[in-house]
Amino acid sequence: MKDVKKYQQAEKLKKWRDETQPIPWYHDGLENLSNRLHPLKQVLRVTDIQxxxxxxxxxxxxxARADQPLAPFRAGQYVGITVEINGVRTTRPYSLVSSPNQLAYYELGIRKKEGGFVSTYIFNELKVGDIIEATEPLGTLYYNPLFHGKELVFVAGGCGVTPFISLLRYISEKALDLKVWLIFGCVTEEDILFREELEDIASRRDNINVHYILSEPGPEWKGDCGFITEEIISSKIGSIGKKYFYIVGNRAMHEFIKKELENLGVPQHRIKFEAFxxxxxxxxxxxxxxxLDHSSRVKIRVHYFKSGMKTEKTFEAPCTEPLLNSLEREMRSELQLRSACRSGECAFCRTKLISGKVFTPPQVVIREVDQAIGFIHPCISYPLSDLELDLTMG
Ligand SMILES: Cc1cc2nc3c(=O)[nH]c(=O)nc-3n(C[C@H](O)[C@H](O)[C@H](O)COP(=O)(O)OP(=O)(O)OC[C@H]3O[C@@H](n4cnc5c(N)ncnc54)[C@H](O)[C@@H]3O)c2cc1C
Ligand code: FES
Structure with a gap:
């Protein structure tokens, strides 16, 4: 009886609140805008492959949904593409190469990595008409006029040019008052992606300069050869001044370019890096x-919910594979793990480590609060000992 009375009182209070404090007039508008900018997921249809x-x-x-237009983005951002391969559901980030000035479609430039899990699948299997899932646009590799100034140097290695294509399209279409240098390192001439378009933009815009450097050029190549060294950089851009540097490529390339920029006296806070x-x-x-013996395998014990019930599973994993890859392979359809950047940045995959030790590359910055309460990012964590993980908090 007491409970019924309490319930009636609560109902009365709710009715009174609804009458005296109606939902603000702008509520629906803001809710819609927020869903438009940050959809939980986007369902996309492939319409063309070149x-x-x-x-x-x-x-x-x-x-692929008439009621869900594509989410807007900033040039330089990426989306996490989710696919299911032999029962393993997994996600990889791919930079948007299309211009943010139009949202009729997104474009992605995807390179098949030798032995790659998702890129090989996409390259070999994805066809026009297929439906795939994507995250909202994410990432911080976009132009920020407050901090980046008016002179930008884009340093790209191979497929790392993709976010710069979007940035250059954006800057060129908007005729932004910026001076830009693209220094693009490739293996051979064949690997210079978007060459025609880059040359077209550079020929139409005096403020945009494009330079290629080939590490394994053919005999007919007349341009620069080798790696992107401090000499190459200063010969293209002149003095360092207040220029702002964006580097996109693999981690080895980043380490190399970082040292070259240090030699040129570029302060750390004027360098932005995205690891592919x-x-x-x-x-x-x-x-x-x-x-540590590189062939070591460790035991991973995970606690998770299955059909609403708390349960656990133990499996073995190699210490040289990102923990998230092992989790996705072992848990398959039993558990859907969220991820997007696969490089420790977005925090989508944050997981509670109950016990054990993991290795995270030193360049990866995990939020202090996550570290303090024992959360790890399994996408970029490698198990060094037996681990116990709590996956019930996701
Ligand atoms: C911000 C950002 C933007 C990027 N943009 C681009 C872009 O524009 N274009 C581009 O081409 N690349 C881009 N990349 C790189 C891209 O996200 C992938 O890293 C790349 O495509 C390689 O992925 P992969 O799955 O093919 O290879 P890997 O993930 O390196 O897979 C290698 C091996 O791991 C094993 N494996 C991995 N996952 C699993 C699993 N879940 N289950 C079983 N086995 C597994 C397989 O044995 C496979 O052979 C970007 C990366 C970042 C961080
Ligand atoms: S997927 Fe982004 S931090 Fe792990």
């Missing part, structure tokens, strides 16, 4: 415990 080089293709995607994926060989990364 080859860009021997191992890279351009994919054009539109929204996890290190190819984690055992070569500074800080990796040299005494």
């Amino acid at each position: 080859p860009l080089s021997r191992d890279t293709k351009l994919y054009r995607l539109v929204s 994926g996890v290190p190819d060989d984690i055992t070569q990364i500074i800080g990796w415990p040299s005494t």
Whole structure:
């Protein structure tokens, strides 16, 4: 009886609140805007596929839902693309190459990585008409006029040029008052992606300069050869002044360019870096415990919900594979793990580590609050000992 009275009182209070404090007039508008900007997921249809080089293709995607237009983005951002391969559901980030000035479609330039899990699947299997899932646009590699100034240097390695294509399209279309240099390192001439378009933009815009450097040029190549060194950089851009540097490529390239920029006297706060994926060989990364047997396998015990009931599972995983890859392979349809950047940045995959030790590359910055309460980012964590994880908090 007491409970019924309490319930009646609560109902009365709710009715009174609804009458005296109605939902603000702007509520629906803000809610709609927020959903438009940050959809939980986007469902996309592939409408066109074009080859860009021997191992890279351009994919054009539109929204597959009439009631959900594509989310707007800033040039330089990426989306997490989720696919299911042999029962393993997984996500990889791909930079948007299309211009944010139009939202009729997104474009992605995806390179087939040798032995790559998702990129090989996309390259070989994805066809026009297929439906795929994507996250909202994410990432911080966009132009910020407050901090980046008016002179920008884009340094790209191989497929790392993709976010710069979007940025250059945006800057050129908007005729922004910026001076830009793209220094684009490739293996051979065949690997220069979007060459025609880059040359077209550079020929139409005096403020945009494009330079290629080939590490393995053919005999007919007349341009620069080798790596992107401090000499190459200063010969193209002149003095460092207040220029702001964006570097996109693999981690080895980043380490190399970072040192070259240090030699040129570029302060750290004027460099932005985006790593394209996890290190190819984690055992070569500074800080990796040299005494650890690289072929070690560890036991991973996970607690998670299955059909609403708390349950647990133990499996073995190699210490040289990102923990998230092992989790996705072992948990399959039993559990859907969220991820987007796969490089420790977005925090989508944050997971509570109950016990054990993991290795995270030193360049990866995990939020202090996550570290303090024992959360790890399994996309960029490697198990160094047996682990116990709590996946019931996701
Ligand atoms: C911000 C950002 C933007 C990027 N933009 C681009 C872009 O524009 N274009 C581009 O081409 N790349 C881009 N990348 C890189 C891209 O996200 C992938 O890292 C790349 O495509 C390689 O992924 P992969 O799955 O093919 O290879 P890997 O993830 O390196 O897979 C290697 C091996 O791991 C194993 N494996 C991995 N996951 C699993 C699993 N879940 N289950 C079973 N086995 C598994 C497989 O044995 C496979 O052979 C970007 C990366 C970042 C961080
Ligand atoms: S997926 Fe972004 S931090 Fe792990």
